[in-house]
Amino acid sequence: MAYKIEIAIAAKRVFDKLHKDAIKRLSETIDGLAELPRPAQALKMTGKDLYRVRSGDYRVIYQIQDKALLVLVVKIGHRREVYRD
Numbered sequence: 518m519a520y521k522i523e524i525a526i527a528a529k530r531v532f533d534k535l536h537k538d539a540i541k542r543l544s545e546t547i548d549g550l551a552e553l554p555r556p557a558q559a560l561k562m563t564g565k566d567l568y569r570v571r572s573g574d575y576r577v578i579y580q581i582q583d584k585a586l587l588v589l590v591v592k593i594g595h596r597r598e599v600y601r602d
Contacts (some may be wrong), residue, residue: 519551520581524590531593539575543593546572550588554581567591575599 524532524547532543549556550570559570562578569578576599578592592599 518586520554520586520588522547522551522588522590525592528590528593535575539573543572543575543577546570546577547590550577550579550590554579554588571596 532540535543555568556570559568561568567578567580569576574596576592576594576596577590578599580589580591581587582589
C-alpha cells in the first residue's frame with residue numbers, strides 16, 4: 518500500500534532553491550518513501566518521532582503517520598546545516 522507524500526512549506530522552499538542535480542536525486546529519494554517509508558538506509562532520530570534518509574550531501578527529515586498512510590517531509594537540507602534548530 519503506497520503512502521501519500523506531503524512536503525512542509527519550509528522544506529519545499531529549500532528544495533526549490535537547490536541545484537538541478539540535487540533536486541533530481543532528492544526527488545527520487547522522496548518518491549521512494551511512498552512505497553517504502555522505512556528503507557534500510559533510513560535512521561530514526563534520537564528523542565524524536567522523526568526519521569532521516571541520506572541523498573548525497575543532503576538529508577531528508579520526515580515523519581511517518583501510519584494510520585493516515587502519510588509521509589510528511591518536515592526538513593530538507595545540506596548535511597552540515599539540516600540538524601541545526
